[in-house]
Amino acid sequence: MTLPDLPLSTPSLLFPAISLLMLAYTNRFLGLAAVVRGLHANWQTTQEPMLLAQIQSLRKRIQIIKHMQTAGVLSLMFCVASTTLLFFGRQTDGQITFGVSLILMLTSLALSLVEIQMSGAALDLQLRDVKCREK
Template structure:
């Protein structure tokens, strides 16, 4: 396979959109955490603690998702730089590493989605117990 400057540049739009989506998730969770903290300080409900613990795990996963996505972009740029410098073998390794980091980021995203479903189950269980 020939590795040209165009190959790593194909990841730029995907990584940029993923990082934007991850940032939006993070901001939504931060707002939700602040709301739950206010609710907990006024009600001291145990179910809120379970939700807060769930949110803590999700925030950490998003941190890792963002870090691996940003590292993927960094490796992709470094790969392009190496191609430009004529070091194609090293560029291939870095581009491969950037793809692995992107896969890691996506796998963490899937895990975060599973955890968010658990959070919704906690909320639904609380609503059912109130009836």
């Protein structure tokens, strides 16, 4: 099966999207890092087990964000490689590389969804704790 030619501009369209995603991922990472630092300082003075559990949950989320960022950066790199290959007339290699870039972007987005779900669950637990204390 022969695929139609991929225009040089197609992979280039992903550059701004990937850059914005990377910015969002970095902001999430920095936000979590600040929360971890605060919880760690609290835990060192109180040794409260709930704080340790929260820190461990945040550690998992930070790992996911690191994987999201890695997949996003690799996606951008493959996009650049695809554009370069297409520029030099290597259609098949450019198409394959662009396909890999799309798969990496999809992986990054799927990991983002997992992290968002974890974040929502953590907030829900926090709010349940507040609700229980009100009773």
